[in-house]
Amino acid sequence: MIRKFLVCAAAVFVLCQSVRAQAQLDSGPPPRAQVEAFYNQQISPVVEGLLKGSHPVPELGARFSELAVRARDKYSLHFNVGISLEYGHRKTGFASNHVDAGQVWVTLYAPALYDSHKQHQLTDPQHADAIVANTVALSMIHELDHAAHGYTSSPTASAEERAQNEIWAWAETCEKSMSVLAERGLPMTRKQREIYEAWIKAARTTMSQSWNDFIRNMYGY
Numbered sequence: 001m002i003r004k005f006l007v008c009a010a011a012v013f014v015l016c017q018s019v020r021a022q023a024q025l026d027s028g029p030p031p032r033a034q035v036e037a038f039y040n041q042q043i044s045p046v047v048e049g050l051l052k053g054s055h056p057v058p059e060l061g062a063r064f065s066e067l068a069v070r071a072r073d074k075y076s077l078h079f080n081v082g083i084s085l086e087y088g089h090r091k092t093g094f095a096s097n098h099v100d101a102g103q104v105w106v107t108l109y110a111p112a113l114y115d116s117h118k119q120h121q122l123t124d125p126q127h128a129d130a131i132v133a134n135t136v137a138l139s140m141i142h143e144l145d146h147a148a149h150g151y152t153s154s155p156t157a158s159a160e161e162r163a164q165n166e167i168w169a170w171a172e173t174c175e176k177s178m179s180v181l182a183e184r185g186l187p188m189t190r191k192q193r194e195i196y197e198a199w200i201k202a203a204r205t206t207m208s209q210s211w212n213d214f215i216r217n218m219y220g221y
């Protein structure tokens with residue numbers, strides 16, 4: 001069963017931070033209504049497309065469904081998608097995963113996505129909408145790569161355990177999902193391209209020292 005909720009960030013247990021939002025705007029937070037409108041226009045359609053199997057990139061839709069089923073089966077109960085509108089998570093990343101009491105949560109941080117969209121409207125306006133749409137899909141898939149494969153870290157996990165989980169989860173995301181966007185020349189953020197290029201440079205193996213170094217450096221582990 002797949003359920004979707006709007007959640008308060010304070011209630012979200014952040015166990016994994018995905019790639020940090022690139023946009024760090026200097027101005028204060030925009031009115032919540034603005035973030036909500038952005039969520040309705042730019043995020044919700046992508047989430048719905050993934051949940052309903054109508055994502056415009058079929059391979060990404062199929063991968064999401066495969067991982068969602070795998071995560072659900074692994075933890076027996078529900079798979080939930082949460083959307084946080086709280087600005088407290090603005091700088092922490094685009095998404096997180098959380099497994100608790102037989103439930104799998106993937107939470108998207110709308111303010112971080114909002115900031116990224118604003119930044120790309122300035123630097124690459126032609127592709128801003130597509131970049132954010134692809135970021136939503138990649139973020140959800142990446143968090144499911146954690147959950148479905150068991151690459152999840154408890155709140156007390158060591159830095160080494162967290163690093164290993166990111167090394168493995170990003171390998172999955174690069175190999176099965178970012179590759180689809182890269183091979184088709186579809187828009188991604190500069191950071192996402194860097195991650196994918198690091199994976200290719202590492203000969204697509206988690207045994208690679210350069211891949212381990214890249215991910216550890218990205219997260220500061």
Ligand SMILES: [Zn+2]
Pocket residue numbers: 016017018142146165166169170
């Ligand atoms: Zn991760």
